[in-house]
Structures are given as structure tokens and as C-alpha cells.
Amino acid sequence: MTTLSSPAARIAEPAFRLEQKRRIVGEFPGPRSAQLAARRAAVVAKGVASSVPVYAADADGGIVRDVDGNSFIDLGAGIAVTSVGASDPAVVNAVREQVGHFAHTCFMVTPYEGYIAVAEQLAELTPGDFEKRTVLFNSGAEAVENAVKVARLATGRNAVVAFDHAYHGRTNLTMALTAKAMPYKAGPDGGFGPFASEIYRVPMSYPFREENPSITGAEAAQRAITMIEKQIGSESVAAIIIEPVQGEGGFIVPAEGFLPALAEWAKAHGVVFIADEVQSGFCRTGEWFAVNHEGVVPDIITMAKGIAGGMPLSAITGRADLLDAVHAGGLGGTFGGNPVACAAALAAIGTMKELDLAGRARHIESVVTERFTALQAELGERSIIGELRGRGAMLAMEFVVPGTRTPNPEATKAVAAQCLREGVIILTCGTYGNVIRLLPPLVIGDALLTDGLDVLEDAIRSVGA
Ligand code: PLZ
Numbered sequence: 001m002t003t004l005s006s007p008a009a010r011i012a013e014p015a016f017r018l019e020q021k022r023r024i025v026g027e028f029p030g031p032r033s034a035q036l037a038a039r040r041a042a043v044v045a046k047g048v049a050s051s052v053p054v055y056a057a058d059a060d061g062g063i064v065r066d067v068d069g070n071s072f073i074d075l076g077a078g079i080a081v082t083s084v085g086a087s088d089p090a091v092v093n094a095v096r097e098q099v100g101h102f103a104h105t106c107f108m109v110t111p112y113e114g115y116i117a118v119a120e121q122l123a124e125l126t127p128g129d130f131e132k133r134t135v136l137f138n139s140g141a142e143a144v145e146n147a148v149k150v151a152r153l154a155t156g157r158n159a160v161v162a163f164d165h166a167y168h169g170r171t172n173l174t175m176a177l178t179a180k181a182m183p184y185k186a187g188p189d190g191g192f193g194p195f196a197s198e199i200y201r202v203p204m205s206y207p208f209r210e211e212n213p214s215i216t217g218a219e220a221a222q223r224a225i226t227m228i229e230k231q232i233g234s235e236s237v238a239a240i241i242i243e244p245v246q247g248e249g250g251f252i253v254p255a256e257g258f259l260p261a262l263a264e265w266a267k268a269h270g271v272v273f274i275a276d277e278v279q280s281g282f283c284r285t286g287e288w289f290a291v292n293h294e295g296v297v298p299d300i301i302t303m304a305k306g307i308a309g310g311m312p313l314s315a316i317t318g319r320a321d322l323l324d325a326v327h328a329g330g331l332g333g334t335f336g337g338n339p340v341a342c343a344a345a346l347a348a349i350g351t352m353k354e355l356d357l358a359g360r361a362r363h364i365e366s367v368v369t370e371r372f373t374a375l376q377a378e379l380g381e382r383s384i385i386g387e388l389r390g391r392g393a394m395l396a397m398e399f400v401v402p403g404t405r406t407p408n409p410e411a412t413k414a415v416a417a418q419c420l421r422e423g424v425i426i427l428t429c430g431t432y433g434n435v436i437r438l439l440p441p442l443v444i445g446d447a448l449l450t451d452g453l454d455v456l457e458d459a460i461r462s463v464g465a
Contacts (some may be wrong), residue, residue: 016060016061016063016085017058017060017087018058018059018060018061018063018065018071019063019071020061020062020063020445020447020448021063021071021448022063022071022072022073022422022423022424022448022451022452022455023070023071023423024070024071024422024423025068025069025070026068026070028053028054028066028068028070029053029054029055029066029068030054030066030067030068030069030070031068032055032066032067032068033053033054033055033066033067033068036055036067037053037055049183051076051416051425051427051428052072052420052425054066054067054068054070054072055067058087059074059082059085059086059087060085060086060087061085061441061443061444061445061448062074062085062440062441062443062444062445062448062449062452063448064086064425070423071423072420072423072424072425073423073424073425073448073451073452073455074086074425074440074441074444075419075424075425075426075427075438075439075440075452075456076425076426076427076437076439076440077306077439077440077441078310079279079305079427079439080247080279080284080305080306080394080439081305081306081310082306082309082310082441083282083283083284083306083309083348083352083357083441083442083443084306084309084348084351084352084355084357084441084442084443085309085441085443086310086441087310088309088347088348088351088443090309090347090348090350090351091308091309091310091311091344091347091348091351093347094343094344094346094347095311095340095343095344095347097343098114098339098340098342098343099340102339103338103339103340104335104338104339104340105339106334106335107136107332107336107337108332108334112339112342114337114339114342114343114346115136115337115339115342117342117346118134118136118313118315118337118342118345118346119133119134119136119317121345121346121349122134122303122315122317123317125288125289125349126288126289126301126317127289127291127292127295127296127297127298128297128298128319130319130320131319131320131321132317132318132319132320132323133317133318133319133320133323133324134315134316134317134323135315135316135323135331135332135336135337136313136314136315136336136337136341136342137313137314137315137316137333137336137337138312138313138314138333138335138336138338138341139169139304139312139314140168140169140276140278140279140302140304140305140314141168141169141170141171141174142169142171142314142333142336143278143302143303143304143314143315143316144168144169144173144174144177144241144274144276144278144302145169145171145173145174146316146331147239147241147274147276147300147302147316147318148160148173148177148238148239148241148274149326149331150272150300150316150318150322150323150325150326150331151238151239151272151274151299151300151322152238152239153325153326153330154272154321154322154323154325154326155238155239155270155271155272157235157236157237157238158198158236158238159198159199159200159232159236159237159238160177160198160199160200160237160238160239160240160241161200161201161202161224161228161232161237161239161240161241161271162177162178162179162199162200162201162202162240162241162242163179163201163202163203163204163224163242163243163246164179164201164202164203164204164206164249164431165179165180165204165206165246165249165250165252165431166178166179166201166204166241166242166243166246166249167179167180167184167243167246167247167248167249168241168243168276168278170184172195172196173196173199175192175195175196176195176196176197176199177199177241178248179201179249179431180248180249180431200228200231200232202223202224202227202228203220203223203224203227204220204224204246204249204252204254205217205220205221205252205254205255205258206250206252206254207253207254207255208252208386208387208389208398208405209405215255216255216256216257217254217255217256217257217258217259217260217261218257218258218261220254220255220258221257221258221259221261221262221265222261224262225261225262225265228240234269234271235269235270237269237271238271238272239271239272239273239274239300240262240266240271240272240273240274241274241276242259242262242273242274242275242276243275243276243277243278243279243280243290244259244275244277244280244289244290244291244293244296245279245280245285245290245390245391245394247278247279247280247394247429248279248429248430249429249430249431250396250398250429250430250431250432250434250435251389251390251394251395251396251429251430251435251437252389253389253390253391256294257294259291259294259296260294260295260296263296263297263298266299272299272300272322273298273299273300274298274299274300274301274302275289275290275291275296275298275300275301275302276302277289277290277291277301277302277303278302278303278304278305278314279305279394280391280394281301281303281305281306281307282303282305282306282307282348282349282352283306283352283357283358283360283361283392283442284306284361284392284393284394284439284442285361285390285391285392285393285394286358286359286361286362286365286391286392286393287358287392288358289301290391290394293391298318299318299319299322300316300317300318300319300322300323301316301317301318302314302315302316303315303316303317306348307345307348307349308341308342308344308345308348309344309345309347309348309351310344311338311340311341311344311345312338312341313337313338313341313342313344313345352442355442355443357442357443358392360393360442360443361392361393361394361442362392364392364393364395364440364442364444364449365390365391365392365393365395367446367449367450367453368395368438368453369388369395371453371457372385372388372397372457373388375457375460375461376388379461379464381402381403382402382403382464383402383464384399384400384401384402384408384411384460384463384464385397385398385399385400385460385464386398386399386400386405386408390437390438393438393439393440393442394437394438394439395437395438396429396430396435396436396437396438397435397436397460398430398434398435399411399412399415399434399435399436400434402464407430407432407433407434408434409432409433409434411434411463411464412428412430412433412434412435412436413428413433414459414463415436415456415459415460415463416428416436418455418458418459418462418463419455419456419459422455422458422459423455424452424455424456426438426456427439436456440452
């Protein structure tokens with residue numbers, strides 16, 4: 001429970017710039033948002049879609065305010081990015097200070113301290129008691145691309161193993177790693193292909209959808225390993241890449257023992273174990289990294305999203321012998337480890353430590369779990385909630401046709417739409433489009449969170465009725 005001096009208590013009365021209150025002032029999208037939508041339609045490609053029809057003017061703590069003055073409760077954090085809030089004062093100051101000196105020199109031309117300081121932080125925060133090396137990039141997909149490049153070069157092998165329901169990005173290699181065809185890969189006449197070669201997909205541990213519900217994590221790992229050994233051959237495999245809690249695929253938490261068994265097999269066969277913590281990292285799951293829950297130590301970790309308080313920065317951190325196998329000049333990019341993004345990352349990491357945002361994520365987990373477990377028990381067989389799952393503040397509900405495991409994407413969309421109408425931004429995900437995911441900024445206050453959850457509970461009751 002929260003004590004007065006605990007970080008949770010401090011956050012309950014924080015000095016946010018924006019009032020932490022949901023407020024819909026009129027019909028929305030309002031006139032200003034409608035104007036922007038019309039301008040957008042004339043110039044922005046329609047391939048880029050937005051889940052919310054209003055345009056942002058300001059954001060702080062757990063609130064996003066639109067250009068017409070409506071204040072929404074943000075339960076998405078810009079897809080797990082603004083864990084410290086969208087305008088954390090420490091991040092704002094660090095960015096201002098850095099950009100006033102230099103916005104860019106290129107680390108490959110004239111290097112600077114911020115990059116090194118971020119690498120030092122990542123060496124300290126990531127699991128593993130060994131020499132580590134870091135490279136910084138701009139996006140999650142770019143980090144994944146580079147983790148695979150390093151693994152292939154260091155092992156001299158080609159094959160990369162990914163999992164059912166995986167999401168790793170939208171670039172050519174990462175599209176190949178991503179499991180879901182629509183909207184990421186498919187389209188008329190072959191979609192976005194041809195895709196990168198030497199990518200192999202094996203079954204995930206997905207407890208709610210296992211044919212044999214009593215299959216253990218170790219057995220599910222063995223199912224994947226047997227497939228790898230029979231169909232690829234372990235000596236051909238450069239890397240296994242896995243999200244320790246799958247994100248876009250549906251916030252799937254593998255059965256206990258699954259990740260450790262895979263990591264152990266990888267180690268025994270000289271296969272690089274890459275944990276894609278782009279979504280699950282940086283306190284989101286109640287630990288610095290989701291692998292920590294089972295004491296798994298990856299060879300390489302990919303990071304992005306929450307790392308820099310909203311600024312674009314990504315990283316790979318891993319075993320020095322793997323990363324240093326790459327020749328000088330073999331890794332890089334113009335903007336990778338941009339000094340403003342590095343300054344933001346150092347500030348955001350500072351805020352995470354100062355406010356114990358991992359502890360705050362665990363607190364959010366307990367609030368949400370208690371409440372929706374009770375709702376589930378009350379609704380029983382009539383409930384559209386098939387499963388409530390997740391870790392920390394990376395929580396989800398998978399919606400089904402009541403009494404079955406049949407995915408219910410219609411109910412999912414209806415719940416999200418009703419929440420939005422009431423002023424709560426909620427994101428969906430999942431291979432079957434039937435998962436509501438909760439990814440609030442970790443600094444969200446209890447009152448605002450509770451108000452957002454009230455709206456969500458009402459929506460579930462009315463859609464499920
Ligand atoms: N790996 C585990 O979750 C990004 C994608 C949203 P980028 N997830 C949100 C969308 O529809 O594009 C993600 C992730 C994991 C990699 C990525 C890719 O990160 O920063 O979007 O490239």
C-alpha cells in the first residue's frame with residue numbers, strides 16, 4: 001500500500017502543468033480538428049492512419065489536450081513511449097539546454113559525452129554481469145535491424161528465428177520478422193514484399209489459446225526448439241528474437257519457464273538470444289526490463305519507445321564480444337544517438353529512478369487487476385473478457401464471444417470507441433484485433449487512472465450487455 005513518502009503518493013499531488021482532469025467541452029472532433037483533418041487529407045498519405053480523430057495541442061502527465069480544448073485521459077502513452085509523461089520537466093529542461101548548444105554533430109564525425117553517458121546507463125540497467133557494448137539509433141525497427149546484423153556477423157550464420165504473433169517493426173527486415181499480415185505486410189498483389197530471407201517462424205507460448213491448456217512453458221519452448229532443430233538446424237541459426245511480453249500481437253505473456261528454456265537452449269547452441277524490449281522496457285512491466293521477471297539474461301537487448309521521454313532514440317546493448325566482433329565503421333547512421341535525444345534519455349532515466357516508476361507500474365497493475373478481476377467474477381459466463389493479463393502497466397483484456405474463446409474484435413472496437421467518446425484514449429492490439437491494452441504514462445495519478453478505468457468498465461458493461 002501507498003505510504004505518504006512513497007513515489008506513488010508524490011505523484012498523487014504532482015505539479016503538472018495541465019489540470020489532470022477529463023473534460024469534453026463539445027462535440028468532437030471539434031472545428032479545429034476537423035480543419036486539420038481536411039488539410040491532412042490533401043497532403044498526408046492515407047497509409048498513415050491515426051486511432052484518434054482529434055489533433056493534439058498539449059500533453060502532460062495523464063492528459064492529452066486537443067486543439068479544441070478537450071482533455072482526454074491518455075491510457076496509451078503514444079504506444080508505450082511517454083512513461084515519464086509527454087512533457088516531463090526534467091526532459092524538457094535537458095532538451096532545451098542541449099539544443100541551445102548543439103542539436104547535432106553526428107557521433108560518427110564529432111562525438112560527444114551524452115552518447116557515452118547513455119551507454120553507461122544502459123550497461124548498468126540491463127541484466128547481465130558481463131562487459132557490455134551499446135550502439136544508439138533512432139527507431140525500434142532500426143535497433144532490431146542492427147541486433148540482427150550484429151548476430152549474423154558475429155556468428156557467421158544466417159537464419160533468424162521469430163515467433164507467432166511477433167511484432168518487430170515495419171522496415172524490410174523487421175516486416176519479415178513481424179507475424180501479422182494485415183496491415184503490416186499484406187496488400188493487393190503481394191503487399192509490401194518481397195520480404196527478407198532466412199527468417200523462420202515458430203510457435204509462441206500463448207496460454208489463453210493453447211490447444212492443450214496445461215502445456216508448461218518448458219514444453220512450449222521444446223515445441224519451438226524441436227521445430228528449429230528439425231527445420232533449420234541449430235548450427236544455421238544466428239539468433240532467436242523474442243518480445244518477452246509480446247506487444248502488438250496482444251500483450252501475450254508466455255507461460256513461466258518458456259523464456260528461460262529458450263535462452264538456455266540458445267546458449268548451448270551458440271545462438272544469439274535477442275530480447276526485443278522496445279515496448280516492454282524501461283519500467284513498463286514493473287521492472288527495468290521484462291526479462292527480469294524470470295531472471296533471463298539476453299545476449300542483446302533492443303530498446304526504444306520509453307527510453308527518452310518521447311524523443312526518438314533507440315539502442316542495442318549486449319555482450320561485448322558480440323558487438324565488438326563488428327569492424328570499425330560497420331555500424332552507425334547519421335542521426336543515431338542524436339545529442340538532444342541522449343540528453344532526453346538521461347533525464348527520463350533520472351525521472352524513472354527518482355520516482356521509482358517501476359514501482360509505480362506495479363501499483364498500476366494492482367489497481368487494474370483488482371478491479372477487472374472483480375468485474376470478471378461478477379459477469380462470469382456472460383463476460384466478453386476472455387482473459388485479463390499482462391505485467392506492470394502493460395496490461396490487456398482479450399475479448400471473446402461470451403462463454404467461448406472465439407475472438408470478438410467487434411466488441412473490442414466498440415469498447416475502445418465508447419471510451420473515446422467519453423474522453424479516454426485506449427489502444428487495441430492483437431493478432432485477432434480483440435485486445436484492449438492499457439499503457440498509461442507511469443506518472444498518471446490515481447484519481448485520473450480511476451476515472452479512466454470507470455469509463456472503461458462502463459464501456460465493457462454496456463458493450464457486453
Ligand atoms: N519492436 C516490440 O512494439 C513498435 C508499432 C506501431 P518503431 N510498436 C509500435 C505501429 O503500428 O507502427 C515496436 C515494438 C517492438 C519493435 C517495434 C518497432 O519500433 O520505433 O515503431 O520502429
